[in-house]
Structures are given as C-alpha cells and as structure tokens.
Amino acid sequence: MSFFMVGNLNTEFVPDRLEDLGGLIPGDFVVSRKINGEVLSKFEDDTWDLTTYGTRSVYTFNTWQTGDFDQLSRVITDEIKSITWLGMFNPRIARKKNKKMVSFSGYIKALKAIAKIAYHCNVSIVDSHSNSKFQAALKSSFLFAISDETEQAQWLSPYIKEVLRVCHSTVNDDLCEKLPKWKIVPDESYDDWVKRLNIANKYIRDKGKRTPLVPxxxxxxxxxxxxxxxxxxxxxxxxxxxxxxxxxxxxxxxxxxxxxxxxxxxxxxxxxxxxxxxxxxxxxxxxxxxxxxxxxxxxxxxxxxxxxxxxxxxxxxxxxxxxxxxxxxxxxxxxxxxxxxxxxxxxxxxxxxxxxxxxxxxxxxxxxxxxxxxxxxxxxxxxxxxxxxxxxxxxxxxxxxxxxxxxxxxxxxxxxxxxxxxxxxxxxxxxxxxxxxxxxxxxxxIKSFKNVEIRRSDIEELVVFDAFRDWDEEPEFEIGQPWPLSTHQGRRSAAVYASRSGMVSLPSLATQFKHLTLMMTALYAENSAFAESFIVNEDGRIPESHTVIGDLRASKNLNDSVAFEEQVIKAHGPLLGGQGNAFQSEKDRNLPHFLDDARAIQKEIEVGKRKYVPLPTGGGCMNETGPCDSYGIDWTFPCLGCAKSVFEDDVLEEAAASLEFSMQEMSPNSLSYKFSNEKLRLIKSRLTD
Structure with missing residues (x-):
C-alpha cells in the first residue's frame, strides 16, 4: 500500500498499488493522478508531478547530469527513480507510514549527489558498493561537505542515511529479491556509515541557532x-x-x-x-x-x-x-x-x-x-x-x-x-x-516603524535569556539595525511569554501549537523564566486594555480544577509526594471524608482560592503562591521531596523514559546532558527504594 494514501485523501486520485512487492517495478506504475483521476505521472517518466499530494514543485530525475546524457546517465537516472520509488511506495521499506511527498526533496537531492560521484567513477549505483574509487570519493565528498558550514550540511547527513537505509533494507528483504542489489556502501561498512552520519547530523544540529526571542x-x-x-x-x-x-x-x-x-x-x-x-x-x-x-x-x-x-x-x-x-x-x-x-x-x-x-x-x-x-x-x-x-x-x-x-x-x-x-x-x-x-x-x-532598531538594552535582555549565545558576533543583531523579524519568532515569542506569564500550562501550549510532544513545546518555551514580563504597566499590573488575560486566568483555573479531579480524586494508583502522601493517608483511612474534602478543594481551585498547577510529567504542585522558581526550568523532573507535590507512582517511570528519550538528542559533553543524567540517576534511585 502506498503509505501516504492513509488519511482523508480521495481514493480517486491516489497512485497505484502493488500486490507483488518483490516484483520488478513496472514502467506504467502510476505515480500520481490529477484530482479528477487522470494519470499525471508514471514511473517511467523522468519527471514526477506530485503537486496533487502537497509538493511545491515537480521532481525531475535527470537534471543531475549537466553534460551529455549517455547510456550510463540513463542507467543511473533509472536507479535514482527506483530507489526513490522504494522509499515512497514500498510499505515494507518505508519507515514512516505518514511521510509527506514534500519530504522527499532532500532524499532525491542526496541521491543525485551520489549519482554524480558514480558517473564520475564510471560505475552504476548497483555496482558502486564494490568500486574502491567510488567508496573513496564518497567518503571524501562527505567529509568535505560537513566541514563546510553551509546550507548543504543541513540536508546531507539525514538524507544520505535514509538512502542507505532504504537500499540495505531492500537487499535484506526476501520479498525484494528480484530487485537489483543497490547497496552504495558494502555490508561491512554500513554500520560505520550510520554512526558517522549520526555524529555528523548531531554536529550540524548543535551548531544551528534557534529562533531568537523578540525583545x-x-x-x-x-x-x-x-x-x-x-x-x-x-x-x-x-x-x-x-x-x-x-x-x-x-x-x-x-x-x-x-x-x-x-x-x-x-x-x-x-x-x-x-x-x-x-x-x-x-x-x-x-x-x-x-x-x-x-x-x-x-x-x-x-x-x-x-x-x-x-x-x-x-x-x-x-x-x-x-x-x-x-x-x-x-x-x-x-x-x-x-x-x-x-x-x-x-x-x-x-x-x-x-x-x-x-x-x-x-x-x-x-x-x-x-x-x-x-x-x-x-x-x-x-x-x-x-x-x-x-x-x-x-x-x-x-x-x-x-x-x-x-x-x-x-x-x-x-x-x-x-x-x-x-x-x-x-x-x-x-x-x-x-x-x-x-x-x-x-x-x-516594519522598517518604517520608529524604535524597532536594536539597542544595547535589547541585547542585554537577550543575553539574560540565552547566555550561551554570542549575540554580539551575529551581524543581524548589530546595534542600530532594524530587528530581523521572521514568522517563527512569533511562534517562539508566543510560547516563551505565555509560559513566563504562569497562566498557560505546557500541555495547553502543546495543544495550541499543535506539537506532537511536550518536549518540543518545552524547547520553544525554554528559558521562559528569564524572559521579561510583557503585558504590565508601570505599576506592575495588567491594564484594562488587556483584560483578555483575565479570561485566560479564569480558563486556567477551570483547567487546573479538572486536572485535580483527574489526577488526585480519580487517581488509579497510590499518590506520592508531600501533599500526595497526605491525600493517600486520608483516602486509605476514610474514603468518603477524603472525597468530600477533595471536592471542596476542587471548587476552591476553580475560583482561584487554591492552587493546583499540573506538571507536564503528570501530577501537580499545590504551592499556595503558585509554582516555585523551578517551574519553567525543570519541567521534566518530578518534584521529589517537595511538601506541596502530588503525583502517582507511574510518573517516575514516565519521567525516566522521557529523560532517556530527550538525552538521545544531546551531546554527552553538554551541560544539559550532564544535568539530565543526574536527574535520571535520582529518579532511578527513587524507583529502586
């Protein structure tokens, strides 16, 4: 099944399907159709028009060759199409079942780069894994590219890795035995290449700069x-x-x-x-x-x-x-x-x-x-x-x-x-x-606006927010220049300032931002505790013109009361934490009395008389003055030992799993990795108590 067909696509204009996945790829396989069902592109075409499915341009496979298009060029072009087809249409090979057509742009770009090396070495892609000249050229080209801190490094590593994965998955799949053995790199070198690409990808990602917060x-x-x-x-x-x-x-x-x-x-x-x-x-x-x-x-x-x-x-x-x-x-x-x-x-x-x-x-x-x-x-x-x-x-x-x-x-x-x-x-x-x-x-x-030029005070605010970034060395943030506004800054600023207000929870932000994980929302809102409070007047109060904030606060109180009901009153497991232990003792001793007291507390939370701040990892904080200073900085770590914390026992296991997952994206030498590792150690020690 073509994996991008799932969802709400009209079945009248989807591509073909193959029942025999191990057979050769037929030239008349329909790659794309128009909305009315007419054939738009076939496998045998050198240009695939996939705009019906969300790409912004068509994919042309023979443009890698700028010289004479000879027989070897024809063979390599057909190989590019075949390997692309495997990644798009073979459900046994494609890793992500919901991958978008537009995401193959970098994949094809990587294949074209490999094609140029193969042609230069006078070898087809199917024979490239055994050609020593090709292997040396591939390594040399890769090392040169990652040392060049330009845009090409942004796509190089992950897409070459995906191309190699698709090729070697095909070779090792019994149902694909009739297809040519495209390996690109020898079997014995595959694991080393994957490690090398992972390291390079992390190197590139670590050197990337995140979207700045607008002062x-x-x-x-x-x-x-x-x-x-x-x-x-x-x-x-x-x-x-x-x-x-x-x-x-x-x-x-x-x-x-x-x-x-x-x-x-x-x-x-x-x-x-x-x-x-x-x-x-x-x-x-x-x-x-x-x-x-x-x-x-x-x-x-x-x-x-x-x-x-x-x-x-x-x-x-x-x-x-x-x-x-x-x-x-x-x-x-x-x-x-x-x-x-x-x-x-x-x-x-x-x-x-x-x-x-x-x-x-x-x-x-x-x-x-x-x-x-x-x-x-x-x-x-x-x-x-x-x-x-x-x-x-x-x-x-x-x-x-x-x-x-x-x-x-x-x-x-x-x-x-x-x-x-x-x-x-x-x-x-x-x-x-x-x-x-x-x-x-x-x-x-915004260049016509007054007072959008960067001042020293703006840079100082940014330094407080992100002290590890060298703002003075980035020319776009030079004092006196207009602020370099971009669309993603709106998203980042909305996350940070909403989080800084203390009125919007991380799960609420995740819903608003349509994030698939809380980790991504935390990334957007990181360091929010160090951001300036935005909507306040000289007296430190919210002006009448921004009474929508009052509505947000009322909404948050309601959400918090519902969370208290779900996480405390209706908790399935034993409650832990300072306040959680007190609730659990009362629950074990006199359940009706506990329920009466808990319902009364829930009503007080709804009207703002009591505090219950849900934590992203589960459970919540009942500090009477609101979240403590750790809130917004240490989201992923349950409030162990705090007298105001409430959480269930499975929260610790979930927190450990979340930390281990997030640490995969960190450099082992970074402070964030070491800090997370220490938190993980504390959680695991508590789990073994």
Whole structure:
C-alpha cells in the first residue's frame, strides 16, 4: 500500500498499488493522478508531478547530469527513480507510514549527489558498493561537505542515511529479491556509515541557532504599530474594494490621458473581462479625482502613497504583512499554517461556564496523515479579527484583478492570502485559487516603524535569556539595525511569554501549537523564566486594555480544577509526594471524608482560592503562591521531596523514559546532558527504594 494514501485523501486520485512487492517495478506504475483521476505521472517518466499530494514543485530525475546524457546517465537516472520509488511506495521499506511527498526533496537531492560521484567513477549505483574509487570519493565528498558550514550540511547527513537505509533494507528483504542489489556502501561498512552520519547530523544540529526571542520593547512596538496601521486602514477597506471594482469596469477612471486609458483597457482585458470599447478623452477622470470620489485621497496622502496603481498595490501588500504579523504573534501558528488559512478563518466560540473565545481555523501538516489536516482551531486575541478583515478585503480586491466573475459564494474554496497575479502563480494545491502568502515579507514591512532598531538594552535582555549565545558576533543583531523579524519568532515569542506569564500550562501550549510532544513545546518555551514580563504597566499590573488575560486566568483555573479531579480524586494508583502522601493517608483511612474534602478543594481551585498547577510529567504542585522558581526550568523532573507535590507512582517511570528519550538528542559533553543524567540517576534511585 502506498503509505501516504492513509488519511482523508480521495481514493480517486491516489497512485497505484502493488500486490507483488518483490516484483520488478513496472514502467506504467502510476505515480500520481490529477484530482479528477487522470494519470499525471508514471514511473517511467523522468519527471514526477506530485503537486496533487502537497509538493511545491515537480521532481525531475535527470537534471543531475549537466553534460551529455549517455547510456550510463540513463542507467543511473533509472536507479535514482527506483530507489526513490522504494522509499515512497514500498510499505515494507518505508519507515514512516505518514511521510509527506514534500519530504522527499532532500532524499532525491542526496541521491543525485551520489549519482554524480558514480558517473564520475564510471560505475552504476548497483555496482558502486564494490568500486574502491567510488567508496573513496564518497567518503571524501562527505567529509568535505560537513566541514563546510553551509546550507548543504543541513540536508546531507539525514538524507544520505535514509538512502542507505532504504537500499540495505531492500537487499535484506526476501520479498525484494528480484530487485537489483543497490547497496552504495558494502555490508561491512554500513554500520560505520550510520554512526558517522549520526555524529555528523548531531554536529550540524548543535551548531544551528534557534529562533531568537523578540525583545519586549521591540515586540511591543511592532504589535502596537501594526495594529495602529490596520486601525487606520479598516474603515476604508470597502472603499478600496469599490475603487478596484470601478477601475476594472471603466478604463476612463483613474486615467489622466488617453494613453493611460488604453493601458487600462489592456489591464481590464487581462483580468478576463470583455473589451470595454473605445475610449474618449472627454470622459477621462484623473487619478486624483478618482481617489477623491472614493474617499481614498486623504488616507493615501497621509500614508505617503503616490497616486499610482502599483504604489497602491504595494501598500495593500504591506497591510497583508501587518495582518500576518498580528496573526503569527497572537496565535503562535507556523508559517505553513498561516499560509493555508481559509477566507473565513475567524470564529468566536462560546465555551460553557467560561465565555466567548476568538479562534482561527486552519490546517496543519504536523498532525495529518495526508498533506494537511482537517480544520483545527488556534486560540487567538480579538485583535486578530482586524487582521482577518483587512486580509479578506484585499483578497476580494485580488479577485477583482484576476476574474470577471462574482466572488465565490463558497468561501471555503478561497484562501485568505489570495494572490494578486494568478497567471504568474503555480498550480494551486490547497485551494482552487493560488496563494500569495510566500510573497509577503515581514522584515521589510516594519522598517518604517520608529524604535524597532536594536539597542544595547535589547541585547542585554537577550543575553539574560540565552547566555550561551554570542549575540554580539551575529551581524543581524548589530546595534542600530532594524530587528530581523521572521514568522517563527512569533511562534517562539508566543510560547516563551505565555509560559513566563504562569497562566498557560505546557500541555495547553502543546495543544495550541499543535506539537506532537511536550518536549518540543518545552524547547520553544525554554528559558521562559528569564524572559521579561510583557503585558504590565508601570505599576506592575495588567491594564484594562488587556483584560483578555483575565479570561485566560479564569480558563486556567477551570483547567487546573479538572486536572485535580483527574489526577488526585480519580487517581488509579497510590499518590506520592508531600501533599500526595497526605491525600493517600486520608483516602486509605476514610474514603468518603477524603472525597468530600477533595471536592471542596476542587471548587476552591476553580475560583482561584487554591492552587493546583499540573506538571507536564503528570501530577501537580499545590504551592499556595503558585509554582516555585523551578517551574519553567525543570519541567521534566518530578518534584521529589517537595511538601506541596502530588503525583502517582507511574510518573517516575514516565519521567525516566522521557529523560532517556530527550538525552538521545544531546551531546554527552553538554551541560544539559550532564544535568539530565543526574536527574535520571535520582529518579532511578527513587524507583529502586
């Protein structure tokens, strides 16, 4: 079974399946189909178009050869396709059953690099494992690549490792005995290569830099200024829509001369509309007068936008960038999740016993077995609604610029970031119409803001947050330069500042960020205890303008009370920890009395009179003043010995397993590894007591 077929893909446009997995690969094996079921690509083709399944481009296999395409080139190209086919379509060989088509880009790139070495050594891939010249060249190329700290090292190690795994798994699979023995490296060298690649991958990963936290001063400026820009524009967005509708119907509008009117005719016809007929000088309406008619002249003059259509379009693109900034920072969504936001993505839901909450609906690749999940919610601030309204108006404008038809009544077919020039876009994948999100540049959009230049105080704040990073040596963080804003900074900052507030638990963040593990969420929010508190006034209090924080606190109290019920009242095993032992003694002595007391405590937690902070590893903290200083720093270690802790006995085993798993990603010489190893020792010693 083709492993990417599982999930919610329509079976009418999935690739072929093979019943005899050990047979030779048929040339007419259908690699991809169009949505209507028509064949798009076959195995025998040198180009596989997999855009139907989520890739952003087609895979062309013969481009590795830049010289004459001779017989050996043909053989090697077919070998590349065969090894790619094994990784994609053979369920006995493919390790991940839910791997996305787009993830094969690096895999094929690694195969093409191997192909170049084989061709240079005048050997096919199937014979390369026994060719000493090829083996020496492969080792030399690999060592040279990992010593070069460029982007090629980012994909080299993991994908070569996967190629070798696929090849050797095929050789050792009895059902694949009819296939050629592609090994690339000899059997006796395979384990050494895997170790070498693992070490290189860890070396590369350790040298990578994590997404920086946006300093509080700069973040406050960015959020305040972007919201202000949208506040200025929102009252006029319908007028912008009407303006574009008018100038795409009448070429005389916004035309100072017959020449401009004729250009307008070309523009109108280019949008798919019929020719508006001959132009007349007497009917011309100047650009200034046209803008005045639609009430846009004062706004554009205030924003410094000249009365040229391209300048107006550029300004609308800037408003899209401002909208994207607010969405990223008020939701923590990934760029890929913001990119595929549907036109109607904002909703307000009413939660019983809580109230109304703003959410954004989109898709994620992380939780999908196909390429995108069903619609999922991200909690956001009501401020995000401004970004959505502005972007919806711009999407309608871009519709006018590209189609003579009425805007679709079925909004689910339209993306929020509808492109403004459809003819220049690739074939749409996620929607019926093209998306322009990737053309939105966040960093340049904030350069006009005051006070976004980096100051020494900002660097000092970053140093406190991450003391092991040499900020002064990174040119993009040079004092006086505009902050280098990126989409992922919104995600990182949302995680860190939400965690720092003490109002959002790690599991809640994991749900919001659609993370598959708590470890990844902890990684995003690491060092949050050292981050500055963000939303406070000079008196150290939350201002009235941010009362949404009160809603978050109420929601957290409710969640904490539910966690107390599940982890304490309904605990299946013995309760441990200082407070847990007290509860367990009362439970053993007088169960009805324990239940009455526990229910009373639960109600006090719900209204905020008592504290119960759930811990990611299970159990919770009942410190009356809230989490202690270890919270947010030592998440993975149960609060052994603390008089306020509550947890079940299996938490220790789970914590040990979690630590052992996370330590696989650490360098044995790092402080984090040594610290984790000491925690693991303490946990195991307690388990043996």
């Amino acid at each position: 509080t001063r700069i973040l406050a400026t960015i959020l305040e200024e972007t919201e202000k820009q949208l506040d200025d524009a929102l009252p006029l967005m319908e007028r912008f829509v009407e303006f574009f509708e008018a100038i795409y119907e009448d070429p005389h509008l916004f035309s100072d001369s017959i020449g401009r009117a004729r250009n307008a005719v070309t523009r109108i016809i280019g949008s798919g509309r019929p020719s508006p007929g001959p132009t007349s000088k007497s009917r011309l309406v100047s650009r200034k007068e046209t803008l005045k008619r639609f009430g846009l002249d004062g706004y554009l003059e205030k924003k410094g936008v000249d009365a040229h259509l391209q300048n107006i379009t550029n300004h609308l693109c800037q408003l899209q960038a401002f909208s994207a900034i607010l969405i990223h920072f008020y939701s923590g969504m990934r760029a890929s999740e913001v990119e595929v936001l549907p036109f109607d993505c904002h909703q307000v839901i009413d939660i019983p016993n809580f109230g109304k909450v703003d959410v954004l609906l989109s898709h994620t690749k992380k939780l999908a077995r196909s390429n995108f999940s069903r619609l999922l919610p991200w909690v956001t601030s009501p401020i995000a609604k401004k970004a959505i309204k502005a972007s919806q108006a711009i999407a309608r404008i871009n519709w006018v610029r590209n189609s003579p038809d009425r805007f679709p009544s079925r909004h689910e077919t339209v993306p929020l970031w509808l492109a403004n020039q459809w003819k220049k876009c690739a074939t749409p994948v996620s929607y019926e119409y093209p998306i322009a999100y990737r053309s939105i540049v966040l960093a340049s959009s």
